[in-house]
Amino acid sequence: MSRASNSEIKRESMWAVEAESLVKSFGTHRAVDGIHMQVRTGTIYGVLGPNGAGKTTTIRMLATLLKPDAGTARIFGHDVVREPYRVRQLIGVTGQYASVDETLSATENLVIFSRLLGLSRSDAKRKAAELLEEFDLVEAAKRPLKKFSGGMRRRLDLAASLIAQPPLIFLDEPTTGLDPRTRSQMWDTIRRLVKTGSTVLLTTQYLDEADQLADRIAVIDHGRVVAEGTVDELKMSVGTSSLQLQLKNAAEIQSACRMIEKVLGVKAIVSSEAGGITAPMADADRVTDLLLYFRESGIGLAEMSVQKPTLDEVFLTITGHDTGQNLGKTPEGAASEEEFLS
C-alpha cells in the first residue's frame, strides 16, 4: 500500500469538524439544543444566526473551551472531550471579544503566544514581526493595545490565531462592529487564509458575510440547526430578493396571499405590521402579472418595495418567525426546513 494513496483516501474522507447532537444548557436555558454539523477540510463554513442563537456556545465547545452536556464533537477525528490537548494543537481560536492582552503591545502579545506554542526566543520574535507585517500592524507594534482601534485589535487577534498555522481556525463574528472598509479587509484576510490551506469555521449575523465567504452555511436558531446547505441552496429557498407589499385594506390580506401563491407560485408570509406581506421573488417578470391581477381584483397597494435577502428574510422563510420576535417554532418552520434540505 503506497503512502500517497493512503493519505489521498484520508484526505477525501476527512472532516475537519463533526458535531453530533451537541447540547449545552446554562441553568434552565438550553443555549445549544442538539446541533449537528459537518465541515469539510479546506472549506469555509459559515454559522449564521441572530444574537443568542447559540453560535458562540457551539464554537466554544468545538474549541475545547466549554464541555458539552451531551453529544460528541470531533476535530479531524479527535474527540474534543477525551483528547482536548490534541485538538488544541489543531485549532486557532479568535473570539468575539479580543482574546489578546490589553496591557501589552502587539509584539509582546505575539511573542508570548509564540513562546507558549514552543517557538524559541528568536523564532518567536521573527514570527511576530512576520505576522505584524502581514496584518499591516508594523507601525502600531510597540504601542499598548489600549490605543488600538477595533479593526486593529481584530487583526492582531487573528494574527495570534495563525502563529502555529493551525489546520482549523474558528472565527467568532470576525467583523461585528467593524466599519465597512475594515470589514472587507478582514474578508480578504480570511480568503487568503483558506488559500494557504486552512479550514475556517466562522460565525456571523450577516447573510452577506456568509455569502461573500462561506462555501456552506448552517443557519441556527434557538440552539438548533434549522437549515444547512451551500449559499446558492440557501438563497434559492429564500428567493434572490423578496417582494414587500403593504395593502391599503388589511382585510384583503387573505385574498392577496392567495393571488401571490397563484401567480408567483410561492408562499406569501404575512408580516407583523397590519396589511404587510412578504413574498420571495424568484422571477421579477411575473410581478407585473401580479400587480395587474391586484388591480383587476380591486386590491389597493399602499406601498411596494423589493428587498435583497437579509438574515431576517432567511429566518422568516426558514423558521416562520423573524429574528426580532421569538414566536417559537411553528409547524411551517419545520416544513420549510425539510423543503430546504431536500
Add this chain to the structure above:
Amino acid sequence: MSSQQAILPEVEPLLKNRVSLGQSVQNSLTMAYRGLLKLRRTPEQLIDVTLQPLIFTLMFTYIFGGAISGNVHSYLPVIIPGILVQTVITTSVVTGVQLREDMDKGVFDRFKSLPIARIAPLAGALLADTIRYAIATTLTFTMGYILGYRPSGGLGHVAVAAVLVIVCAWAMSWIFAFFGVIARTASSVQGISLLILFPLTFLSNAFVPVKTMPHWLQWFVHINPLSHLVSAVRELADSGTIGSNLGISLIGAAVVVLIFAPLTVRNYMRRA
C-alpha cells in the same frame, strides 16, 4: 478552495494528548515573563509594594516608637521585622485579585485554547509575584536603615530573613489565589482576603510586646504563625540565630501550600 491544498494535521502519532513536565515548566516561565512585562507596562501596579513600606514604616515607627520602646531608635528592631512581614504578606493578596481579573479577560480564552499546560497561567502568576515581595522586602529594610536601623546579625542573616519572608509570602499567596479562583469578582477577593489578613497581622507580635495583651489574646498570638515568622526575622536580624521560630515558619508555610495548592489547582482546572 480545493481540498488538495488543505493543511492536514500531522500524522497522528506525533500529536500527544498530554503535556510533558518540561513543557509545563517552560509554559509557566513564559507566563511569569508575561506577568513581568505587565508590571513594566503598568508600573502603577507597584504602588502598593513601593509606597506601603515607606509610609507604614515611617508612620508606625514615629507613632508607636515612644510609647512602646521609650524612643524611636530602640523600637526599630521591633517594628522593622513586624512591618516587613505585614507589608509583604499583604502584598500577596494582589495575586488573588489579579488572577481573578485575568481569568475574566478575553485573553484567558486564548490561553485555554492553546496546547499548553493548564496550570501555566496560575503558576506563572504566582511566580511573577515573587518580584513584588522582593521589592517590598528591599524597600522596608532600606527605609529602616535610613531611620537608623542597624541589625547586628549582619547583612548575610538579613538576606536569609528576606528570603524567608518572600518564601512565606509566596506560600500565603496560595490562599489568596484560591479565593481568586473561586470568587465571582475581583473586589470580593480583596474583601475576603483583607478580612483574613487583618486579624492575622495585627493579632501577632508584629507591633507591640505580647505581654501587654490580655491572656486569652496571648494564646492566639502565640499560635499565630505570623508571630513566629516575625520572631524568626528578629532573631536572624538581631543575632543571626537560626532557631525554632524559623523552623515553625517554614513548616507553617509548607502546611499552607500543602492544603491550598491542591485546592486551588483543582478548582482552577475545573474552571479554566
